[in-house]
Amino acid sequence: MAGIGFILRKLSKQDNLLGIMRAYTHSTMASTGPWLFTVLALGGMMVLGSKYTSLDELFNFRITIIYNFAFSLIFSGPIFMIVTRYLSDSIYKRDVTGAPGLLLGSLVLLYVTQLPIVSAFYLLYTSFPTIFSLCAIANFMLITTIWLIAIFLSALKDYAKVTKTFATGLFLATISAITLTSSYGAIGILNGFNIGLAYIVASLIAQVFVEYPYKFHEPFKFLSYFKKYWEIALSGLIYNVACWVDKWIMWFAPEAERTSSNLFLYPNYDSAMFLAYLTIVPSMAFFVFSIETSFFETYLKYFGDVQKKANFKKITRNHKEIISVMISSSRNFLILQSSICISVILLSPHIFEALGINYLQISIFRYGVLGALFHVMIMFLTIMLSYFDNRKAALKIQFLFLITNASFTYISMKMGFVYYGYGYFLACVVVFIAAACTVANYVNKLPFHTFITSNTSV
Amino acid sequence: MTKKEADICLILEGTYPYVKGGVSSWTHQLIMAQSHLKFHIVAILPPKFDAKIIYDIPKNVIGITNIWLQEIPKNKFTFKKLPPNFFREIELPLLNMQVTPNLAQLQKILTALNDNKAAINEKSLLNSEKSWRMLLRMYNSTVGNTCFLDFFWTWRALLGGLFSVLTGPLPKAKAYHSLCTGYAGLYLARAHLEYKRPCIVTEHGIYTNERRIEIAAAEWLDSQKALDFSVNKPSYEITLRDFWINTFIGYSKMCYEACSKIVTIYEGNTYFQLADGADKNKLSVIPNGINYEKLSKLQMEKKERPTIALIGRVVPIKNIKIFIRSCSILKESIPKLQAYIMGPRREDKAYYQECLDMIEHHNLQDVITFTGLVDLSEYLPKIDVSVLTSISEAQPLVILEAGAVGIPSVVTDVGACREMIYGTSDEKPNLGQAGEVCPLSDPQATASAIYKLLSDKDYYKKCSDTIKKRVQKYYYKEKLDREYKNIYAELIKKKTIRKKVA
Numbered sequence: 001m002a003g004i005g006f007i008l009r010k011l012s013k014q015d016n017l018l019g020i021m022r023a024y025t026h027s028t029m030a031s032t033g034p035w036l037f038t039v040l041a042l043g044g045m046m047v048l049g050s051k052y053t054s055l056d057e058l059f060n061f062r063i064t065i066i067y068n069f070a071f072s073l074i075f076s077g078p079i080f081m082i083v084t085r086y087l088s089d090s091i092y093k094r095d096v097t098g099a100p101g102l103l104l105g106s107l108v109l110l111y112v113t114q115l116p117i118v119s120a121f122y123l124l125y126t127s128f129p130t131i132f133s134l135c136a137i138a139n140f141m142l143i144t145t146i147w148l149i150a151i152f153l154s155a156l157k158d159y160a161k162v163t164k165t166f167a168t169g170l171f172l173a174t175i176s177a178i179t180l181t182s183s184y185g186a187i188g189i190l191n192g193f194n195i196g197l198a199y200i201v202a203s204l205i206a207q208v209f210v211e212y213p214y215k216f217h218e219p220f221k222f223l224s225y226f227k228k229y230w231e232i233a234l235s236g237l238i239y240n241v242a243c244w245v246d247k248w249i250m251w252f253a254p255e256a257e258r259t260s261s262n263l264f265l266y267p268n269y270d271s272a273m274f275l276a277y278l279t280i281v282p283s284m285a286f287f288v289f290s291i292e293t294s295f296f297e298t299y300l301k302y303f304g305d306v307q308k309k310a311n312f313k314k315i316t317r318n319h320k321e322i323i324s325v326m327i328s329s330s331r332n333f334l335i336l337q338s339s340i341c342i343s344v345i346l347l348s349p350h351i352f353e354a355l356g357i358n359y360l361q362i363s364i365f366r367y368g369v370l371g372a373l374f375h376v377m378i379m380f381l382t383i384m385l386s387y388f389d390n391r392k393a394a395l396k397i398q399f400l401f402l403i404t405n406a407s408f409t410y411i412s413m414k415m416g417f418v419y420y421g422y423g424y425f426l427a428c429v430v431v432f433i434a435a436a437c438t439v440a441n442y443v444n445k446l447p448f449h450t451f452i453t454s455n456t457s458v
Numbered sequence: 459m460t461k462k463e464a465d466i467c468l469i470l471e472g473t474y475p476y477v478k479g480g481v482s483s484w485t486h487q488l489i490m491a492q493s494h495l496k497f498h499i500v501a502i503l504p505p506k507f508d509a510k511i512i513y514d515i516p517k518n519v520i521g522i523t524n525i526w527l528q529e530i531p532k533n534k535f536t537f538k539k540l541p542p543n544f545f546r547e548i549e550l551p552l553l554n555m556q557v558t559p560n561l562a563q564l565q566k567i568l569t570a571l572n573d574n575k576a577a578i579n580e581k582s583l584l585n586s587e588k589s590w591r592m593l594l595r596m597y598n599s600t601v602g603n604t605c606f607l608d609f610f611w612t613w614r615a616l617l618g619g620l621f622s623v624l625t626g627p628l629p630k631a632k633a634y635h636s637l638c639t640g641y642a643g644l645y646l647a648r649a650h651l652e653y654k655r656p657c658i659v660t661e662h663g664i665y666t667n668e669r670r671i672e673i674a675a676a677e678w679l680d681s682q683k684a685l686d687f688s689v690n691k692p693s694y695e696i697t698l699r700d701f702w703i704n705t706f707i708g709y710s711k712m713c714y715e716a717c718s719k720i721v722t723i724y725e726g727n728t729y730f731q732l733a734d735g736a737d738k739n740k741l742s743v744i745p746n747g748i749n750y751e752k753l754s755k756l757q758m759e760k761k762e763r764p765t766i767a768l769i770g771r772v773v774p775i776k777n778i779k780i781f782i783r784s785c786s787i788l789k790e791s792i793p794k795l796q797a798y799i800m801g802p803r804r805e806d807k808a809y810y811q812e813c814l815d816m817i818e819h820h821n822l823q824d825v826i827t828f829t830g831l832v833d834l835s836e837y838l839p840k841i842d843v844s845v846l847t848s849i850s851e852a853q854p855l856v857i858l859e860a861g862a863v864g865i866p867s868v869v870t871d872v873g874a875c876r877e878m879i880y881g882t883s884d885e886k887p888n889l890g891q892a893g894e895v896c897p898l899s900d901p902q903a904t905a906s907a908i909y910k911l912l913s914d915k916d917y918y919k920k921c922s923d924t925i926k927k928r929v930q931k932y933y934y935k936e937k938l939d940r941e942y943k944n945i946y947a948e949l950i951k952k953k954t955i956r957k958k959v960a
Binding site: 306307309311312315445448451452453 | 585587590594597598602603604605606607608610
């Protein structure tokens with residue numbers, strides 16, 4: 001008699017739980033990497049550039065770089081996130097033979113969608129000379145390419161090599177920019193910078209092909225992921241917009257400038273913010289380190305034991321361990337980052353004097369430093385959520401960040417110069433509280449979420 | 459399909475009208491024989507089963523209701539919530555159903571479900587935090603030391619099955635008839651509690667036995683308590699296997715409690731039913747019957763060679779290889795022996811090939827012939843002895859079909875074979891022996907039994923007469939139809955029981 005035997009048979013396939021683990025095992029570098037590069041490149045430029053503010057050429061160069069970083073991150077965000085997920089899944093399935101094809105396909109997609117927009121913007125909208133516009137377009141494409149290749153490298157986990165490549169590239173960029181300025185002006189600086197970036201791109205691509213020595217096949221297979229993981233694609237867009245929206249709004253402040261090249265900019269605000277972001281670099285490094293070691297260990301143990309037929313007592317014990325690791329890491333992080341934050345705020349007059357920065361920026365800078373403290377914590381909390389594959393909650397937090405950052409910044413802009421930067425700071429605090437509550441609530445009920453809400457076979 | 463109330467609601471699990479097999483064809487013939495009654499069919503099906511009807515549904519079937527296990531009514535756009543104490547209310551009855559299953563416990567669960575119809579969906583019953591907490595409580599109070607992942611899936615499968623059966627649609631009928639216990643039996647118990655109409659169950663095989671075999675074979679339940687060396691481990695500790703089996707025993711018990719009559723097709727089954735808690739006074743045996751009139755008119759052909767036959771599908775459960783080995787032994791004493799294997803050969807092609815190889819190995823190509831599926835009225839007159847070497851059977855009709863023609867059988871001691879050869883305990887007067895019963899997988903015994911029948915003319919004649927008489931008296935189809943006709947008439951007549959179940 002054909003009874004219900006099939007139910008029993010179906011149950012022997014329980015490997016779906018493990019699917020959670022494949023989620024974002026290398027999301028840390030993927031999310032922090034580009035931001036770190038942006039902060040270092042722009043912040044470093046502010047520091048170095050402040051010595052040459054008298055140069056008109058530098059001004060055009062700066063504005064181009066800021067626009068290119070901002071918009072390349074935003075436009076490539078969705079593609080970036082989808083490719084990250086697709087590659088993670090391939091790594092999880094232990095079949096990365098599709099990686100070269102994926103790189104090719106995603107580069108084609110990136111260029112096809114972005115080149116027309118960027119070309120139209122520089123050639124038709126701005127009033128830059130054509131030669132300068134072409135260099136700016138090249139610069140944009142190089143930056144956007146770096147974002148994409150970075151995904152493949154962070155998957156390799158050879159951070160030392162990647163860091164070396166970036167350092168060499170940026171050094172090369174600085175040297176060639178300074179060398180070329182004297183004879184070619186703004187175009188010289190931009191191309192000098194491009195040379196450095198081109199070195200990074202070439203060197204990274206070479207590293208990717210060394211690591212994935214396979215043939216190109218099915219380059220557009222990843223497109224199906226846009227439908228399947230639309231939340232991820234959307235959160236890639238929203239997150240980057242949220243990070244930049246306060247700058248855009250401030251470009252329309254009464255004190256902001258509309259340059260002769262038709263672009264908006266508020267150098268005092270932008271410089272202050274990028275300088276402020278530099279303060280989070282040490283804690284980012286700390287975070288990447290601690291998530292790769294203590295957190296990941298407990299995380300693997302938790303899911304591994306569930307799979308290895310542990311009883312619930314053991315699951316509870318592992319669950320508690322995850323919580324305690326998270327609490328102790330946050331405590332260490334908070335002590336580190338708060339002390340940096342407080343020292344920088346107290347020392348800011350000296351720092352500004354030493355670097356020769358405009359004193360007008362000092363209050364924006366202080367709000368920026370405080371905001372960055374919470375901003376970086378928001379980032380870590382959303383990474384936590386993606387570790388547990390809670391895509392919807394991560395998306396909600398990023399959406400809240402977008403809304404609050406935009407509206408609070410707008411209000412603070414309306415309230416006048418004294419409040420500039422306050423909007424960003426307040427938005428970060430509000431979103432941090434929301435994110436912390438979400439993560440605490442989620443992690444507290446981790447077994448429930450593991451077995452029910454994140455379990456794809458339920 | 460009309461909305462009229464049916465006379466009989468038939469409850470089937472994974473069989474008619476979607477899957478071919480013994481129970482399905484039995485059901486089909488039952489419905490056709492009771493053409494004066496209106497039937498409603500409830501088919502309980504595996505999750506996501508593609509329900510394609512493969513039988514010509516008789517005209518007196520007025521409706522078919524499908525219930526897919528694990529599927530709980532959607533109720534997507536409800537704003538109603540389950541009351542806060544809902545899971546506390548059903549938790550104890552659910553646990554009790556493991557230990558002391560009875561209708562009173564089931565009634566509590568049913569009441570809780572029916573009182574909150576609007577708030578019920580998969581999320582609220584299985585995927586909510588409250589149900590998760592109940593799952594943890596149940597785990598801790600039962601198998602708290604075993605693998606949680608396995609318990610989780612067990613819990614979900616069992617509760618998902620229970621809830622889908624208890625919340626699915628329930629058509630009205632004057633009486634309910636289930637064709638097995640298990641989920642169908644649970645549904646029958648629910649029908650009994652909700653509409654207070656009389657119920658019966660007919661068991662062909664014993665459901666709990668079949669589940670036992672399956673659960674014992676489920677490898678994923680193994681090594682659940684890896685390396686538990688603790689000395690003071692209580693001996694009464696239950697395992698997940700017990701959890702599964704107790705659930706199905708519970709469903710059987712409640713089904714038996716709800717029924718006013720518990721029928722099976724042969725006496726051997728009644729002992730299992732008693733062991734599973736059936737009331738002795740409700741038990742009865744109604745064997746399957748055959749068309750005696752038609753078959754008994756067949757005239758035996760004159761044979762040149764002594765001929766035996768195994769009538770059945772070429773599959774391992776029929777143990778064809780033992781038959782082949784018996785033929786090999788028999789060939790020594792009866793060189794002119796002829797043997798047929800009559801039945802479809804395509805079901806297990808690898809096994810068929812193994813049989814062919816074996817025949818070649820024993821040099822039996824001249825003795826054994828595979829005929830494929832044949833018309834029995836053409837082939838039965840060609841044989842002297844029918845042989846059955848199966849390792850499992852319920853009530854094989856082929857013994858009766860051969861018997862109606864006057865062909866005695868050599869059978870293994872499985873299912874109803876023994877009682878068809880020797881007569882049941884209520885056969886009065888006992889008609890005598892109508893063939894031979896052999897132990898399982900014993901080619902020597904089978905060969906000797908066949909030899910005895912083929913060599914001793916008087917003994918053969920006696921067996922031949924006995925089996926013919928027995929089939930004529932007890933195993934003809936009209937008798938089965940008449941008995942069910944009477945049972946149904948009696949059930950339909952019964953007044954609705956108003957009194958509450960204690």
